[in-house]
Amino acid sequence: MTKIKFCGLMSENDIAYANEIKPDYIGFVFAKKSKRYIEPDHAKHLKSLLDDKILAVGVFVDEDIDTVAKYLNEGIIDIAQLHGSEDDGYIERLKNLTNKPVIKAFKIRSKDDAINAQHSKADHILLDAGAGDGLTFDWSYLKDIKRDYFLAGGLDVTNVARAIKLDPYAVDVSSGIETDGKKDKEKMKAFAANVRNGRKTNV
Numbered sequence: 001m002t003k004i005k006f007c008g009l010m011s012e013n014d015i016a017y018a019n020e021i022k023p024d025y026i027g028f029v030f031a032k033k034s035k036r037y038i039e040p041d042h043a044k045h046l047k048s049l050l051d052d053k054i055l056a057v058g059v060f061v062d063e064d065i066d067t068v069a070k071y072l073n074e075g076i077i078d079i080a081q082l083h084g085s086e087d088d089g090y091i092e093r094l095k096n097l098t099n100k101p102v103i104k105a106f107k108i109r110s111k112d113d114a115i116n117a118q119h120s121k122a123d124h125i126l127l128d129a130g131a132g133d134g135l136t137f138d139w140s141y142l143k144d145i146k147r148d149y150f151l152a153g154g155l156d157v158t159n160v161a162r163a164i165k166l167d168p169y170a171v172d173v174s175s176g177i178e179t180d181g182k183k184d185k186e187k188m189k190a191f192a193a194n195v196r197n198g199r200k201t202n203v
Contacts, residue, residue: 003170004195005150006177006188007059008036012049017185019051021192024170026054028077031061035181036174044076057081057103065090069097079103081126088121103150105130111141118147126172129153142166157190164198171195 006018007027018026028043029036038046047056058077060068062084071077080094081103091102104122107130108114117125127149129137136154148169155163156176163171177187 002164002168002195002198004192005057005170005172006174006183007057007152007172008034008174008178009046009183010036010038011183012046013185014183015046015049017183017188018054019049020185021188022051023054023192025057025079025172026050027057027059027081027172027174029059030063030071031059031083033061034059040071040076043071044074047076055079059083062086065094065097068094072098072100081105082122091121105152108137108141108153111144114141114145117149118145124148124150124169126150126152128172139163139166155191157187157194160191161194161198164195 003024005025005027006023008029009015009018009026028038031037050056055078057079058071059081060083068080072080079101083105086104091104094102101123103124103126104120105126105128106113106117108127114127117127125147127142129135136159150170150172151163151166151168152172155171155173160171173191177191178184179187
């Protein structure tokens with residue numbers, strides 16, 4: 001059954017919405033150039049409010065490996081998600097510093113990109129349009145994928161039911177559950193409902 005990840009949470013309200021809707025994962029963005037960046041101390045506070053059944057993911061872009069390991073080992077996050085040029089060597093070093101899972105994100109611009117992503121040494125792969133513009137990529141590139149993946153990029157209430165017909169491990173949404181740059185509880189609820197109703201349809 002496809003899991004749900006709400007990314008880019010920034011406030012106590014966002015956490016309260018998540019605790020009510022119960023996605024499988026939420027994400028904190030630690031990339032300083034992002035408009036959704038939050039300080040680690042604030043993330044630690046928000047994590048303390050989060051339902052312990054929901055896993056917190058930290059999103060990083062070419063961050064110092066010791067910093068990522070620190071956030072994992074201090075329990076600020078449960079999983080690291082790497083969105084930069086981090087290679088398998090980086091992933092192996094990080095896994096030597098912590099026993100926590102790693103997600104590696106890949107920009108998918110061709111069928112070959114999707115196929116090559118399968119070889120990553122990360123625990124999970126995330127396949128994304130990569131532009132951060134709320135647009136999807138060509139999902140036909142995923143036809144021959146044999147490995148579980150998180151699907152991201154341009155997902156929202158209107159297309160997620162179609163997305164889960166691809167049988168991704170998880171769907172990852174951020175701007176698609178926002179209104180005027182803030183998380184929208186009703187959009188979050190509708191997104192989750194569409195995933196869960198689609199799960200029933202697929203069984």
